[in-house]
Amino acid sequence: MANETKETIEEMIDNINVTKYIRPAEGNLGTKKLKKIKKKGLRSTLERVEKRSEDAAKKAANYEILLVEEPGFLEAEGIEKTFNITQKKLKENLGDEVTSLKIFDLDLKTFGAYSLDYTRNGRNMIIGGRKGHLATFDWQSNKKGCEIYVKETVRDVKWLHNELFFAAAQKKYVFIYDQNGLEIHKLKNHIEVNKIEFLPYHFLLVSVGNAGWLKYQDTSTGKLVTELRTKLGQCDVMAQNPWNAIIHLGHTNGTVSLWSPNMSTPLVKMLTHRGPVKALAIDHTGTYMASAGLDGRLKLWDVRTYKCLQDYYTRTSVSSLSISQLGLLGVGWGPHVTVWKDAFKTKQKSPYMNHLQEGTQIQDINFCPYEDVLGIGHSNGISSILIPGSGEPNIDSLEANPFQTKKQRQESEVHSLLDKIQPEMITLDPTFIGKVDRASREMLAKERKEEEEGLKNGSKKQESRNRTRGKNNSLKKYLRKKQKNVIDERKLKIQQRIEKEKEARRKKRSNDEIDDNKPSTALDRFTNKNRKIY
Amino acid sequence: MSKNESSESSESSDDENKIDKLNSFISSLDTKRKRNNDNSLENRKKKRIQERTEAYEESEYNLTTRESGSSKKKVDYQDLLGAIQEETGFSGLKQKLASLESGGNKGSYKQPLPAPLPKRIQDKLNRQAAYEETKKDINKWEPIVMQNREAEHLKFPMNPVPHYQPTNNTLTGNFQPSTNLEKEVDTALIESGAKEKDIQKFEELQLSKLSVEEIIARQKELRRMRELMFREEIKAKRIAKIKSKTYRKIKRKEREKNKLSVEQFGDKETIKEEQMKLESARAQERMSLRHKNTSKWAKQTLKYGANDKSSQHAIAEQLKKHEELKRKIHDLNSDEDSDYESSSSLLSNNDGDQKEDKGMINTVKEKVFDELASFEMKTREEEEKVIPKGILGMKFMRDAIENERKINKGLIDDFVEELENENFSGSDNDDKNNNQEKQQKIKNDDNNNNNNNKIFNGRMKIGAKKKSNSDNSNNLNNLNNLDDSDDLDNLVIEKRPVIEVINSDSKKDDKKDDKKDLQSEQNKQNNDESQNKNNSNNNEENPWLQIDTTVTSKILNHKNNKRIKSSGENKSDKLISKTKKHQLKNQIKEDDVEIDVNKTFTIITTATTTQIVDNQDKVKESKKKKKKNVTSNNNTKIDKNLSDSNNENDETIKNFVHVKNSTAFSHRELVARAFANDNVVDEFVAEKQEIIQEDEPKEKDVTLPGWGSWIGKGVKQSKQKKKVVIKPLPGEGVEAKKRQDAKLDHVIINEKRIKKTKKYLSTDIPHPFETKEQYERSLRTPIGNEWNTREVFQKMITPRVITKMGCVIDPLNVPFQTTNDYADDDNED
Known part of the structure; x- marks a missing residue:
């Protein structure tokens, strides 16, 4: 009996694990339904497909054995509370040197509020001081990459696909630098940018700024993919949904809009706050969004249903939000950083951890991937604090490898470029590819017809294009390009010259005619008509 | 009839004369005619040759005998051969004809063979x-x-021939020397007798040289051993199956007897010691009541320490003890019980004899000293061994522990002194009382020790310990009760007794009698308190009640602090002040309740909620402080630091509060609204409405104005005039009710088609599938190795047909x- 129950329990656990890996699909195809299908071939293919997906899920569940590391959270004993444990205490009680080195402060008062970003493997860090200080470093081994002073405002910094390139939103334009701090590109199309984001799978640099234009630039080809007008004015809150590469923008009228480069209007518009939206964060599974506004609210949303899950009150307005890989929510407000655990699932009564950065204003917070570390950019520099249980303990080296060698980095760069996803594939549901178009037959037919007509018209236009070769001299071109109603000296001169030329041509033609009138002689063949001076 | 006759006659005619032949011939001629007549009347009629009215043009082409009216009349083969029928001597021909006629062996001829298809x-x-x-x-x-x-x-x-892999054995077995060298080696081996086969034979021979007797003896030995083992095994099995408790008990006793007897070889003292040890262990068990789950400590740990491993362990241990004790009680015949009886009888005997009594006391003393020594050893060891981690590793905690330990040590020293002095004290009765008291104290000390041990196990709860002030006083009372009645069973000793109890007890032994009344009063009060506390604990869910508890506890703590400070004062005064404070506290409590009732003052209430946490923290802090005061005044610095850090935390908590109730923060919402753009929501609603209307399927009116209608003065537009309307295509536009955001007021979802993604969609369901679901299910499992395990990935990408190069x-x-x-x-x- 005991054995049996044990087995059943194990089975149950297995099932739980397997269900985690089964991919969702519309409708269900049980054995009963399969049996009802009369076409033998179809039935067998469906059976095969079902079996294959089931098999894949089971195997994936079995591979959980390989996930050796388990996340560890701070646990309080008795009436001790985790939020009372300061970084100082934590550092004192840490056993190993290495982890205690992860708690550090950089005192950089002269260059103002800092924004920061980690690479996708969490190895490198870039910081950008508002007053023009840019620095990169391998923060775990304390190796400085580059440090430059751009002598103008730096509003945001972001790593591109790896630690070789980073982008900085400066006073007027966005610049791209390489690992040595050498300016590679000046993106003139991105003007007065407040926030930048990088979509790693699409190689898209996204920016939004004072004018409220959302611009997508392909960093692999250099093409400006789209420019979208938000029509909602200045914007300085942006976050990407890592699951579907949708860009979320927070606006001053309290709305959060979801954008894809394929639509000129937002895909979704949510009224989240009554005051301006101050900060946004989305978790890496793409299910939850946290938003904070000037109305003193911190709201947690389910992005799939667009429903508000939790509603918290904040005394002072939140300046920055970040969600860690394991779902801890970091909130930066005033000089404080508060971290909430399981905030999306249940209403929390007390935070998980607290941190006070005295005498500063928090500018930007970012959880470091694959590390239990939270990076804080504030008005007095940069701080790094330990938040146990924030980072994913098991790394997937195919996805992001913190222990990457140079060779591996090169390999992964090539691979990621080969696997680059086109910007057209960015939709709310990224699994749409290959599915059946849900539009009605009539609509499809109509669209096809329109397309064909468009093609026809386009081709006609191309045919009718009148290309008069050789009659296009530089003077005429000049006149054509100039505005018609502006008449200046140069224009007049050119007009005169053109007139002269015309006259000369006319004369020449008349001369020729005169010549033609003469009876031709045998010696005519020796005359050079072109040498005639007119 | 005549035909028959004729046939008979024809048969018989062979033997007759020629005359007869002639006769028969003639008669046969007659019968033939007759028979033809008999066949059918029609035939007869047909036979009547009609007159020819038309003449034929005779020619070689007109040979057919045609009769007018019947086209059927043809020359039959019967017509030609009919005569032969009667003839004799044509039997062969007749047979052939018959066979022809029937178309086979039998039957009658019906139709001729059909023409080939x-x-x-x-x-x-x-x-x-x-x-x-x-x-x-x-x-x-x-x-x-x-x-x-x-x-x-x-x-x-498809079915590849399995590759043959020769093994070593097959290679050696089939080896034939082929080259010259091999042959040479082979011959050399044969000559020297070093071939494999030869060696084997040699070994066998060697084995066979052992004598038969020897082999037999060895076999016998082996057999015997096996037999013995088997028997033993069976016996063990049988014994293991016995379920009788009495049997088991007897066995156990036997075992113990054996053990004792073994020790008896040493000396009698050791046996006595052993007995004493057993006795004291039992007494300790009963005193400490570790087996009971009803103590406050147990309740607390059950409540709060559910996640703490060490506390779980402690509880488990306790339960185990309890179970054991229960078993003892129920099992009347158990040996432990009898032991107890015997020991009690022994004790009574000792009571009778004073000398013996003194000896007993001495033994007890010895034991106490032993225990103290062992405890000291332990603590020293622990000091050396354990460098506590976590919070306990922090400096202030370590200091606190150190201080506590010092106090304990001091107490122990005092106690030892007292014990030693007691040798010179007066009456036996007093002695006895004192003795019991001392034992009690020892127990207390022990518990303290336990406490310390627990600290090292990482289960220290500074706050919780000090919270149980009422318990302490209870404890005190119990001690007093103990003085009145020497009943050991009534004695209740707290799991975590607090130092002050011992302090007061040891210092003010003489004043006990004076205080009794007061203390009983206080006891009552304390009971009330504890009741209140319990109530509040029960209603912990209610945040308002929580405030009460915290406030009270705060006050309590405050009170405690004071009490400790004034430890030198007269206790009676202290108690009076206590009662006063208690009253005051009650008043405060009532005030608090009033605030609760008035829920409209949300601001205030929320403020209080924020303070709850503060208060709790402060309570904790004050407790810590109190402890420090008790132990030493040197740690004030640390206290300061702590309080600073605590203030930080307080602040953070104060500033970050979650919204509990939407109505509770209505004022906040109002404020927020005042600062926010007022028309944000209205704008949003208006925008949504606009988009909804824009997206709705619309009919398009394309009637040409003026077309098909009269114009001029006095012409009225006819209402019946048909309008030309283009209806929306199915699937064009979205109705307001069918929108994705129909039920979400705060969301606008774009319903427009994204044309750029069209190229990634299939317009139709691909071949084998019948529905969208079937097809899309087939797509759901991705094939890449990023999403699959290696095995599955390999399986998924294997081509359908694999050919080997x-x-x-x-x-x-x-x-x-x-x-x-x-x-x-x-x-x-």
Whole structure:
């Protein structure tokens, strides 16, 4: 009996694990339904497909054995509370040197509020001081990459696909630098940018700024993919949904809009706050969004249903939000950083951890991937604090490898470029590819017809294009390009010259005619008509 | 009739004369005519030759005998050969004719052979037949073809010949020397007798040299051993099966006796010691009541320490003890019980004899000293061993522990002194009392020790310990009760007794009598308090009640602090002040309740909620402080630091509060609204409405104005005039109710089609699938190795047909046996 129950329990656990890996699909195809299908071939293919997906899920569940590391959270004993444990205490009680080195402060008062970003493997860090200080470093081994002073405002910094390139939103334009701090590109199309984001799978640099234009630039080809007008004015809150590469923008009228480069209007518009939206964060599974506004609210949303899950009150307005890989929510407000655990699932009564950065204003917070570390950019520099249980303990080296060698980095760069996803594939549901178009037959037919007509018209236009070769001299071109109603000296001169030329041509033609009138002689063949001076 | 006769006559005519022959011939002629007449009247009629009215043009082409009216009349072969019928001697010819006539062996001739079918049809028939045949032939391939078709992967060659891998043995076994060298070596081996076979033979011979006796003896020995082992095993099994408790008990006693007897070899003292040890262990168990789950400590740990491993462990231990004790009680015949009886009797005997009594006291003292020594050893060891981690590793905690330890040490020293002095004290009764008291104290000390031990196990709860002030006073009372009645069973000792109890007890032994009354009063109060506390604990869910508790506890703590400070004062004064404070506290409590009732003052209430946490923290802090005061005044610095850090935390908590109730923060919302753009929501709603209307399917009016209607003065537009309307296509536009955001007021979802993604969608459901669901289910599992395990990935990307390079792929073999049967079955069907 005991054995049996044990087995059943194990089975149950297995099932739980397997269900985690089964991919969702519309409708269900049980054995009963399969049996009802009369076409033998179809039935067998469906059976095969079902079996294959089931098999894949089971195997994936079995591979959980390989996930050796388990996340560890701070646990309080008795009436001790985790939020009372300061970084100082934590550092004192840490056993190993290495982890205690992860708690550090950089005192950089002269260059103002800092924004920061980690690479996708969490190895490198870039910081950008508002007053023009840019620095990169391998923060775990304390190796400085580059440090430059751009002598103008730096509003945001972001790593591109790896630690070789980073982008900085400066006073007027966005610049791209390489690992040595050498300016590679000046993106003139991105003007007065407040926030930048990088979509790693699409190689898209996204920016939004004072004018409220959302611009997508392909960093692999250099093409400006789209420019979208938000029509909602200045914007300085942006976050990407890592699951579907949708860009979320927070606006001053309290709305959060979801954008894809394929639509000129937002895909979704949510009224989240009554005051301006101050900060946004989305978790890496793409299910939850946290938003904070000037109305003193911190709201947690389910992005799939667009429903508000939790509603918290904040005394002072939140300046920055970040969600860690394991779902801890970091909130930066005033000089404080508060971290909430399981905030999306249940209403929390007390935070998980607290941190006070005295005498500063928090500018930007970012959880470091694959590390239990939270990076804080504030008005007095940069701080790094330990938040146990924030980072994913098991790394997937195919996805992001913190222990990457140079060779591996090169390999992964090539691979990621080969696997680059086109910007057209960015939709709310990224699994749409290959599915059946849900539009009605009539609509499809109509669209096809329109397309064909468009093609026809386009081709006609191309045919009718009148290309008069050789009659296009530089003077005429000049006149054509100039505005018609502006008449200046140069224009007049050119007009005169053109007139002269015309006259000369006319004369020449008349001369020729005169010549033609003469009876031709045998010696005519020796005359050079072109040498005639007119 | 006449025919029969004639036939008879014809048969018999062979033997008769020629005259008869002639006669018969004549008669036969007659009968023939007669028979023709008999056959049918019609025939007779037909035979009547009609007159020819028309003359034929006689020619060689007009030979047919035609009779007018009957086209049937043709020359029959009977007409030609009819005469032969009667003739004899034509039997051979007749037979042939008969066979011809019937078209076979028997039966009558009906119709002539049909004309051969047209070639086209004939060929078709042939083809059909051939098809059937070939179908039968081909059917035998069906199963294997089906099998291959349904297979996920096909690997060619289909049935590869397994590669032969020769083993070492086969190689050596089949070895034949071929080259010259090999042959030489072989011969050399044979000559020296070093061949494998020879060596084997030699070894066998060597083995056989052992004498028969020796072998037999060895075998016997082995057999005996096996037998013995088997018997022992069976016996053990049988014994293990016995369920009788008495049997087990007897066994156990036997075992113990054996043990004692073994020790008896040493000396009697050791036995006594052993008994004493047992006795004291039992007493300790009973005193400490570790087995009971009703103590406050147990309750607290059960409540709060559910996640703490060490506390779980402690509780488990306790439960175990309890279980043991219960078993003892129920099992009347148990040896422990009898032991107890014997020991009690022993004690009574000792009571009777004073000398013995003194000796007993001495032993107890000795024991106490031993225990103290062992405890000291332990603590020293622990000091050396354990460098506590976590919070306990922090400096202030370590200091606190150190201080506590010092106090304990001091107490122990005092106690030892007292004990030593007691040797010179007066009456026996007092002695006895004192003794019991001392024992009690020892217990207390022990508990303290336990406490310390617990600290090292990481289960220290500074706050919780000090919270139980009422418990302490209870404890005190109990101690006093103890003085009145020497009943050991009534004694209740707290799990975590607090130092002050001992302090007061040890210092103010003489004043006990004076205080009794007051203390009983206080006891009552304390009971009330504890009741209140319990109530509040029960209603912990209610945040308002929580405030009460915290406030009270705060006050309590405050009170405690004061009490400790004024430890030098007269206790009676202290108690009076206590009662006063208690009253005050009650008043405060009532005030608090009033605030609760008035829920409209949300601001205040929320403020208080924020303070709850503060208060709790402060309570904790004050407790810590209190402790420090008790122990030493040196740690004030640390206290300061702590309080600073605590203030930080307080602040953070104060500033970050979650919204509990939407109505509770209505004022906040109002404020927020005042600062926010007022028309944000209205704008949003208006925008949504606009978009909804824009997206709705609309009819398009394309009537040409003025077309088909009269114009001029006085012409009225007819209402019946048809409008030309283009109706929206199905699927064009979205109705307001069917929108994705129909039920979400705060969301606008774009319903427009994204044209750029069209190229990634399929317009129709691909071939084998019938519904969208079926098709999309087939897509759901991604194939890449980023999403799959290696095994699954490999399986998914294997091509359907795999051919080995450079391999000849033979055509399918005919699977004879099974497939033939299969084909036959099919045909039968």
